[in-house]
Amino acid sequence: MRSLRDALITFRRSPLLSALSVTTIAFSLFAFGLFGLVTLNIRVALERLEDRVEIRAFIAETASPESMGQAAGDISAYPEVSSARIVTQEQALGRAQKELGDFRDVFEGAVLPASIDVTLKSGFRDPATVKRVAGRIKAFSFVDDIRYGEEWIEKLYRLRNIAGVAGVVLGTAFASVSMIIIGATIRMAVLARAREIAIMRLVGATDAYIRRPFLIEGLTKGIMGGLLALLFTYVARSIIDRYLIETVFFDRKVALLGLVFGAMIGLVGSAVSVGRHLRRI
Amino acid sequence: MIRITHATKVYPRTGTAVDDVSLHIGKGEFVFFTGPSGAGKTTLLKMVYMEERPTSGEVKVSGTSSITARDRDVAQLRRRLGIVFQDFRLLENRTAEQNIAFALEVTGTPANLVAPKVSRVLTQVGLAGKGTAFPRELSGGEQQRVAIARALVNDPFVLIADEPTGNLDDRATRGIFQLLRDINAGGTAVMMATHNLELIRRQEFRTIEMNRGAVVFDTAENGGAPAARAE
Numbered sequence: 001m002r003s004l005r006d007a008l009i010t011f012r013r014s015p016l017l018s019a020l021s022v023t024t025i026a027f028s029l030f031a032f033g034l035f036g037l038v039t040l041n042i043r044v045a046l047e048r049l050e051d052r053v054e055i056r057a058f059i060a061e062t063a064s065p066e067s068m069g070q071a072a073g074d075i076s077a078y079p080e081v082s083s084a085r086i087v088t089q090e091q092a093l094g095r096a097q098k099e100l101g102d103f104r105d106v107f108e109g110a111v112l113p114a115s116i117d118v119t120l121k122s123g124f125r126d127p128a129t130v131k132r133v134a135g136r137i138k139a140f141s142f143v144d145d146i147r148y149g150e151e152w153i154e155k156l157y158r159l160r161n162i163a164g165v166a167g168v169v170l171g172t173a174f175a176s177v178s179m180i181i182i183g184a185t186i187r188m189a190v191l192a193r194a195r196e197i198a199i200m201r202l203v204g205a206t207d208a209y210i211r212r213p214f215l216i217e218g219l220t221k222g223i224m225g226g227l228l229a230l231l232f233t234y235v236a237r238s239i240i241d242r243y244l245i246e247t248v249f250f251d252r253k254v255a256l257l258g259l260v261f262g263a264m265i266g267l268v269g270s271a272v273s274v275g276r277h278l279r280r281i
Numbered sequence: 282m283i284r285i286t287h288a289t290k291v292y293p294r295t296g297t298a299v300d301d302v303s304l305h306i307g308k309g310e311f312v313f314f315t316g317p318s319g320a321g322k323t324t325l326l327k328m329v330y331m332e333e334r335p336t337s338g339e340v341k342v343s344g345t346s347s348i349t350a351r352d353r354d355v356a357q358l359r360r361r362l363g364i365v366f367q368d369f370r371l372l373e374n375r376t377a378e379q380n381i382a383f384a385l386e387v388t389g390t391p392a393n394l395v396a397p398k399v400s401r402v403l404t405q406v407g408l409a410g411k412g413t414a415f416p417r418e419l420s421g422g423e424q425q426r427v428a429i430a431r432a433l434v435n436d437p438f439v440l441i442a443d444e445p446t447g448n449l450d451d452r453a454t455r456g457i458f459q460l461l462r463d464i465n466a467g468g469t470a471v472m473m474a475t476h477n478l479e480l481i482r483r484q485e486f487r488t489i490e491m492n493r494g495a496v497v498f499d500t501a502e503n504g505g506a507p508a509a510r511a512e
């Protein structure tokens with residue numbers, strides 16, 4: 001109780017520095033949050049797209065229906081494959097005409113190649129796996145050509161990775177700065193109370209007892225920074241959602257993790273500083 | 282109770298502060314430490330309450346050794362010591378009562394015991410009516426009494442006083458000294474560093490004179506008058 005009261009006193013004593021440390025923690029987590037949001041939304045988008053990831057193996061006209069059937073059976077036995085369906089020339093034409101709607105006439109009298117359409121199980125839809133499975137299918141002698149996952153899926157993946165890395169790098173940089181600022185505020189607080197601390201020591205207060213209010217101060221600032229960051233991120237997301245594209249927000253667990261991370265920044269920053277400066281009193 | 286064995290303290294910048302001192306202070310003893318400024322009195326007292334540890338040798342206080350004690354042990358030891366300084370070291374924004382209660386609060390004394398203990402020591406030091414006064418409202422002698430009350434509130438076995446009368450006039454000095462004698466009569470040992478030869482001359486207490494970090498005279502060993510008296 002006493003520790004908490006002492007911790008709150010510092011907010012009053014140096015409001016500017018306190019506000020500064022809360023804000024830097026908030027920005028640090030905001031950087032994490034914003035890029036995390038980008039990563040999350042790209043991932044959600046990728047998941048939706050991945051449902052449509054399909055490998056289409058075009059079959060040479062010379063292939064016999066039996067060998068096609070057997071190949072389809074073999075392919076569907078691959079551990080990554082969820083289904084392998086034969087699409088005959090007629091079906092391919094029908095599908096193309098249907099997809100084109102009003103322009104169906106262009107296919108009048110055309111011949112489209114038959115194919116085996118392969119869908120993959122979820123978890124095996126990343127570019128590398130798709131490429132590998134496609135390679136194996138291509139090995140069948142009657143497969144003319146093979147099409148799979150467009151290049152832009154790969155680009156999306158790359159974008160997601162870049163957003164993730166940028167978030168971690170920027171967030172870490174901000175986190176370091178906020179730890180330094182927290183450390184400076186704690187240092188001021190320790191020095192402002194040097195006399196009191198010296199007396200506490202003389203009468204036999206333990207270091208843990210002396211440290212506690214400073215740690216609570218750091219922790220409180222960290223949690224406040226975390227809450228602020230959550231608010232920033234939520235507002236940013238709402239703006240994007242309203243004016244740009246539909247986006248999803250973090251679930252409760254991730255939001256809580258953000259708060260915990262803020263608390264950790266505050267706690268570590270103050271623990272390091274208080275340990276160093278108590279020694280000098 | 283307090284045993285100092287070949288204790289030497291060397292500071293990296295200023296050199297030797299205490300030079301190979303060996304002493305024993307018994308239960309309930311009253312000991313004066315005297316000598317010129319820089320003689321090592323303060324450093325020696327600091328080693329007793331383990332603010333400083335000897336560079337070599339050992340200081341052992343009621344079972345706590347300067348060689349093996351961890352920070353936690355030092356904190357526990359200090360709860361059984363009373364320490365008083367020339368500059369009182371009171372918190373200006375707290376009343377006399379609150380200053381004394383502070384020592385109890387930060388060592389985890391149950392809240393219901395604080396008020397009776399504070400009131401008892403305030404009476405003991407003769408400030409029963411001044412508990413609600415702030416330090417700035419008290420005279421120097423009264424402030425030192427508050428500091429002594431704070432030192433006594435945890436029932437120490439030894440009171441360490443470093444120049445407790447250094448900032449006080451003669452009358453206040455006599456008052457504080459009488460208080461320390463009363464405390465000693467109650468069974469608490471007192472270790473008092475002082476420049477006040479007048480004070481020492483009039484007493485029969487053990488006197489240890491230091492110079493350049495070494496003990497140059499100890500009435501307990503020599504039996505006769507210390508050099509200070511002969512001056």
